[in-house]
Amino acid sequence: MVGLPARGKSYITKKLARYLNWLQHDTRIFNVGERRRMPADMDSMDQSANFFDPSNKRAALIREQCAMDTLDELLDYILEGNGSVGILDATNSTLERRKVIMKRIRERAGTELNVLFLESRCVDENLLESNMRLKLSGPDYKDQDPVAALEDFKKRVAIYEKAYVPLGEYEEKNNMPYIQMIDVGRKVISHQIRGFLSAQANYYLLNFNLAPRMIWITRHGLSMDNVSGKIGGDSDLSSEGIQYAKTLTKFIEHARREWDMKQLHKLTHSHFPPQPGDTTPPNPHYQPNDNNELPQKSFCVWTSMLKRSIQTAQFFDDEEYDSKQMRMLDELNAGIMEGLTYSSIAEAHPAEYALRKKDKLHYRYPGPGGEGYLDIINRLRPVIVELERMEDHCLLVGHRSVARVLLAYFRGLKREEVADLDVPIGMLYCLEPKPYGVDFKAYKWDKKTEWFYEQPNFQLKRAEDDMQ
Known part of the structure; x- marks a missing residue:
């Protein structure tokens, strides 16, 4: 997954995993944020917007370690377990982070393992505001003052935005498959989708909507x-x-x-x-x-x-x-x-x-x-x-x-x-x-x-x- 916080990444991963599992392809989500929030990893560390500031060196090391440990767990699931699809649910919003991820995958799995980058972007301000407010009931802000929590979360997103590089030019130059979803399905861009499972995912993602219904x-x-x-x-x-x-x-x-x-x-x-x-x-x-x-x-x-x-x-x-x-x-x-x-x-x-x-x-x-x-x-x-x-x-x-x-x-x-x-x-x-x-x-x-x-x-x- 690729994208800034509150862009619907976890929503998309849950739906996609549910669909692929239903089609009998063993699929699991590996969420970096969940590992980051583990007490053993965090040592009671503050997880306000300051934790995501690149100048906070200790926090940066923890976030990097969490990301790599989660990726290794995913690769174990596919290479040593019975997994067909592993979904790395994290922001992965910088080109450097995505390069590190690809390097680790190729070191452990060679060129046989297909990798698909899936980015969720929100340009609709109303949708983005709605997504952000849903975050306030999540584990990082539960039971906090909603106004202060929303302000802190927007600071966190602003920090990510400074280094954010959307999918596109680099991936296309290097023939890397990707899907870019805009406003959770209003617009979908697909690039060099290869393999049966990637095609299944692409087909499913083209048919999303957030309309309330029974x-x-x-x-x-x-x-x-x-x-x-x-x-x-x-x-x-x-x-x-x-x-x-x-x-x-x-x-x-x-x-x-x-x-x-x-x-x-x-x-x-x-x-x-x-x-x-x-x-x-x-x-x-x-x-x-x-x-x-x-x-x-x-x-x-x-x-x-x-x-x-x-x-x-x-x-x-x-x-x-x-x-x-x-x-x-x-x-x-x-x-x-x-x-x-x-x-x-x-x-x-x-x-x-x-x-x-x-x-x-x-x-x-x-x-x-x-x-x-x-x-x-x-x-x-x-x-x-x-x-x-x-x-x-x-x-x-x-x-x-x-x-x-x-x-x-x-x-x-x-x-x-x-x-x-x-x-x-x-x-x-x-x-x-x-x-x-x-x-x-x-x-x-x-x-x-x-x-x-x-x-x-x-x-x-x-x-x-x-x-x-």
Whole structure:
């Protein structure tokens, strides 16, 4: 990473690492700032703006040592461990520092290891102000006076700016690949992107946005095949499933109105520049019109091509919701075992049953069209990129395998957790992308009251039946 403080580097690294891990490429972030803040390294040293002044020789030595130790840890992960991608999250804002980094990499890894420099720049003053104020809740300024902390942080940034050399001329003369992101995706410059993983990163980074929005994920309502325990197929909803579909429509309409009210409240309690009592920095990508009204967000409803998914979304008004059916959201195809129960599979295909039980993530059902979880991950990749690109709310009505894979992406789960997540029928999940990550809520449907109720402190867990 390259860039001045408060330019969104850590935000970008977290999203990129989450995406690459989801694609099954082992990726880890190595943050120099976290190492710098370790008590053993700091020896209770002051970390105000003075710590980043180049004339502070002792601090400069500590910062240099932290950077090199973190880089060595990253190289150990790739060269001696099982890592595919290591991300060095630091400013690396001088040409000298980047030369030292490249020298250390080539000394230890030779020329075989691909290196991609990724710079984040902010030229939008509103976005920069918002980024800086988010820093005040971070570890360097937590519980400090916000006005004094913001002033100190701006001094720190000014110190970095004096020696800052953006990516460009030197890298191009020396044929070094780089990506330069301006205003967190408003403009992206790519130079000599080489290799599969670098191309994947570049593709993903082209589809960023910071717009506040809700992404809802649920399985279809109870189907006739669910009642009989059959997998796959294309059956209709049961009467209970129809009931779920009606409640889902009412609840989403309620949640949509509630979200709009919260945004208006935030608008009245956040300002540029900050005022006493402000709760959050305003989002530069979501500003009111001349009448101080926020824009009305569109709401998309995406279903699979299967009847039970389409029928679950049938009560949404086409005038108010943009409905779309897509085959990418179809349930995992069980090949020759479509329409069977798990007990009948164990009886008729014991060898296949045992193989799947041993390694469900890598198992693929035999027969024409048979799929596995890695196939689902692959076909959901365009869906993920579109969800990252779009600024509208979206409800995805999918199936068990699809819900598992989508939730694993947004929650940044480990690969071994994906295929066994407990995502029962009747659960509704809400994800709100934020500058610091993704806010997550889960709601459970109550059949008697015909409503959804939030589950406090909800954690995704492994399903009790590991075959399903």
